[in-house]
Amino acid sequence: MLRNKQIVIISACPLYNTGLRHVLNEYFSAQKVDVYNDIDYFFNSFPEIYDFYFVTSDFFLCYYDFFLPRKSKVILLAKDIFKGQSISNIEFKINIFADTNEIIEQLQSFFESACLRSSNDYHINLTPREIEVLQLIAQGFINKEIADRLNISFNTVLTHRKNITAKLGIKTVSGLSFYAMMNGYVKIDMNE
Amino acid sequence: MSLVYAEMPLSEIILNEPLLIPVINRFGIILGTKDKSVQTLCQENNLDTDFFLTILNTFINDSFFPEKRLKSFCVTQIVDYLSQTNQYYKRYQIPNIEKHFGLLIEKSPYKNNNLELIREFFFELKHELLRRIEDDQHSWFPKIKRLSANVHSQIPDFSLTSFLKDDPDPIEEKLNDLKSLFVLHLTGKYDLNLCYGVIFAIFSLEKDIKQNNRIRNRILKPLYHLLQSAQFSN
Numbered sequence: 501m502l503r504n505k506q507i508v509i510i511s512a513c514p515l516y517n518t519g520l521r522h523v524l525n526e527y528f529s530a531q532k533v534d535v536y537n538d539i540d541y542f543f544n545s546f547p548e549i550y551d552f553y554f555v556t557s558d559f560f561l562c563y564y565d566f567f568l569p570r571k572s573k574v575i576l577l578a579k580d581i582f583k584g585q586s587i588s589n590i591e592f593k594i595n596i597f598a599d600t601n602e603i604i605e606q607l608q609s610f611f612e613s614a615c616l617r618s619s620n621d622y623h624i625n626l627t628p629r630e631i632e633v634l635q636l637i638a639q640g641f642i643n644k645e646i647a648d649r650l651n652i653s654f655n656t657v658l659t660h661r662k663n664i665t666a667k668l669g670i671k672t673v674s675g676l677s678f679y680a681m682m683n684g685y686v687k688i689d690m691n692e
Numbered sequence: 693m694s695l696v697y698a699e700m701p702l703s704e705i706i707l708n709e710p711l712l713i714p715v716i717n718r719f720g721i722i723l724g725t726k727d728k729s730v731q732t733l734c735q736e737n738n739l740d741t742d743f744f745l746t747i748l749n750t751f752i753n754d755s756f757f758p759e760k761r762l763k764s765f766c767v768t769q770i771v772d773y774l775s776q777t778n779q780y781y782k783r784y785q786i787p788n789i790e791k792h793f794g795l796l797i798e799k800s801p802y803k804n805n806n807l808e809l810i811r812e813f814f815f816e817l818k819h820e821l822l823r824r825i826e827d828d829q830h831s832w833f834p835k836i837k838r839l840s841a842n843v844h845s846q847i848p849d850f851s852l853t854s855f856l857k858d859d860p861d862p863i864e865e866k867l868n869d870l871k872s873l874f875v876l877h878l879t880g881k882y883d884l885n886l887c888y889g890v891i892f893a894i895f896s897l898e899k900d901i902k903q904n905n906r907i908r909n910r911i912l913k914p915l916y917h918l919l920q921s922a923q924f925s926n
Binding site: 521534535546668669670671672674675676678679681682683688 | 755805806809810812813816860862865866868869870872873876877879
């Protein structure tokens, strides 16, 4: 179910983390589960890349600005699931004191609805605007120049780039350039 | 995989995790180890068993990274290991991908432009990696060794958090893009078996580089900065 998903568990308790990772590996075939016992390490790595965030309520509250915009991807690891106004914004919570079968059932229902959501909004095809941005990236233009050429804001260029990377699974400028060549979006010149 | 220990036969470890073969090779141990334990083989090859085991364990367990233990080894030992790792990429792993790539393109029944484009991307990545290796060998590693020989005072224990604000590693990012170009976007006809060979070789290099980067970024870079400041305060 979670074969291609990147999952992260962020909690200060290594034993919870190990147990949860085991459940994700065993019952949901999760292959990429990162674990952070220290929230600073998490933020100093690549915090935006994950499909699902398992996070304890205290970390969630401390870093509300980061987690709230990603709330559809957050599963809260709560000791008392009814506490806290801000936490009530999060739809999915797991009571860490629940028994294993209950936790597996809760996870199953979360992942089923999350995968359904993502299959509805996932299209590998780029929009016409994203293709224009990709063509300019491949021609070596930087974000500001792309914004000027397409008459859009710098932030809009960043959003397009982020969406392109998410759809294609390609992050670097040269990777995107080669993708553009492979798909005929820019002229191939192998002698350059 | 579970952690491995000094008393375990190395053959048993390798049978469970064959990706360790290039790692043991760069320590000078080759296949055909019979039922000898890790400790015996380390003694025979004049290796520090603790260091060897730590490297094996961090390699086979992505989430296992014993910083305290790694920091306790001498800087030269870490530099030598990374240096051997670099040489391994240069002499074996990169040429291996290149060789398989060449065969894949040659043996494809029809000309596949996409494969040739992906190979161009691989060449770009290869040059970047070789540049980094050259820089390590001729500039950074010798500098660290010099600093380490000159600084006689005890290096204070350091917190790694302040050193973790590195930019994403461009080589790891490109390797990831290379995999995506194959797995998500490859079109046209090609030899399935040879294609698997290329992808497997890329995955193997990527795993190795990730491990190498963890040691570079989380151990060697902080040590280097501390050695530099220790030299100024001497």
